[in-house]
Amino acid sequence: MHQAGAAVLQQLLKFDPPRSEQRQVPCCCGHTAKYLELRSKLVLSAVGEVQCVRPYFLCERCHVGQFPVDVELDIENTEFSPGVRRMQALVGQQVPFDHGRAQMQILAGLEVTTKSVERTAEAIGDDIVQREKKEVQKALQLDLPVVMGEPIPILYVQMDGTGVPVVKKETAGRQGKTEGLPAHTREAKLGCVFTQTTWDQEGYAIRDSDSTTYTGAIETAVEFGKRIYREAWKRGWSRAKKKVVIGDGAEWIWNLVAEHFPDAIQIVDLYHARQHLWEVARQRYPHEEVKQKTWMKVHQKRLLDKGKIEKLVGVLRSIHTANPQMAEKICTEADYFERNAERMRYPKFRRQHLFVGSGVIEAGCKTVIGSRLKQSGMFWTVRGANAILALRCSHFNGRFEDYWEGRRAA
Ligand SMILES: [Zn+2]
Incomplete structure (x- = not known):
């Protein structure tokens, strides 16, 4: 089926020489480029390799050549059709580039190099990065338009x-x-x-x-x-x-x-706060697990989980130890609770039926970043990592197809 498709596609990609009145196109230098000849190139499409024969125009003044058909077909300066590039981007954001190459071979019968998966995925990711930068700039310059819809x-x-x-x-x-x-x-x-x-x-x-x-x-x-x-x-x-x-x-x-x-309710993840309390327990009773647990039970349940942070800070500040290093660490933890006290009113948050944990973003760090990067x-290079991350977020957010369809309009 692929071969049959490729044969049909190849016929469609055989362009005739332009008619006499269409033998000139504008050149980027302001002059005009004249039709020179038909030239062919190999393009890898979703149904396999096809030969594309199309008119070539050359500007006599600046010697820049152009293929208007390539621009129209979105195959300018690339040997891959848009469909293949979309596949390269999708497998490249999902799995290691070589694994992506193998998937394209197994699932679509397409032979591409690992490097081409990497290059295409990163180029498309980079395009998303650049568009986002522009949007952020716009957001800073003008006031953002209010997004209409039901109240949330x-x-x-x-x-x-x-x-x-x-x-x-x-x-x-x-x-x-x-x-x-x-x-x-x-x-x-x-x-x-x-x-x-x-x-x-x-x-x-x-x-x-x-x-x-x-x-x-x-x-x-x-x-x-x-x-x-x-x-x-x-x-x-x-x-x-x-x-x-x-x-x-x-x-x-x-x-x-x-x-x-500034107008948001601020909450420190409860489980992080508990970890900080554990740190105090470990400092206070080094190598005494039972005592650590007992101390935790009391201070976590009665104070931290109840949002009685001032009392907790009081307890921490009254811990006296002869070890200056230990004293310093406990003091650091006391500062942490003091600084974040208003963000730890857990009963108040619970009464409003709010989440008090950051599980969603922690899972996100694993699935969006960890499992691929x-x-x-x-x-990674920073640029490569950011390109793949942008592509991955776009895909996870269900925005990739919209981006892909709309990318040439802008
Ligand atoms: Zn020119």
Whole structure:
């Protein structure tokens, strides 16, 4: 069937020389390009390789040649048809490039190189990155248009960071996690937006199915702030009745929230807060697991989970230890709880049937970033990682097909 299709397609791609009145086309230099001859090239289409024969025009003044048919068919400067490039992009965002090459061979009988899957997927991802940058710019210059639609009961924004392994040049001069050793990863920041309409019989929040969209990149917190703001706006931030941001204790998150989402309810992920309390327990009773557990039971249940943060901070500050290192660590944790006290009023949040955990974004870090960008033996350039991440988010958000269909209109 593929062969038959290729034979038919090849006939359709055999263009005649232009008629005498169509033998001139405008050139980019302002002069005109004249028809010279028919030229052919091989194009890999979804049904296999086909020969395309089309008129070639050359400008006598600037010597730039052009194939108007290639522009029309969207095969300019490429040996792949749009259909094949779409496949390369889709497999390339889903699986390692060589695996994607094999899938195209098995599923569509198409022979492409691993490098071509990588190049095409990254080029298309990069195109999405550039369009997003333009949109962010627009969003900053003008006020964003209000997205019309039904009011949204509760809209959530969550964000988190995760390390992506990169090639050496991307970490030059950057301090790694272990002092004295260079970094091997760069932090990708990922944000998600989702909605909630209802809760279960016990009052626990239920996320609206298929309501989650993601956006992310390896970039500064300032740049990411604009990105996540744009995504939230796109999803109806302005018409949400209740707005909630959930994150861990990371300072960049709350700085960004203060700037872009000042009217949101802010919540520190309960499970992160518990981890911090565990750190105190471990400092206080080193190597004494039973005592750690007992201490946790009391302080987690009676204070942290009840949102009695001032009391908790009081307890932490009154812990006296002769070990200065231990004292410093406990003091750091006390500061953490003090700083985030208003974001830890868990009973108050629960009464409003809100989520208090950042599970959605943590799962997102694994599925959107980890499973594609953090496999063993992978080392990315920042540009390559951001291109694939943009492509992946577009695909996960159900926006890829719209982008693909609309990409030539803009
Ligand atoms: Zn010219």
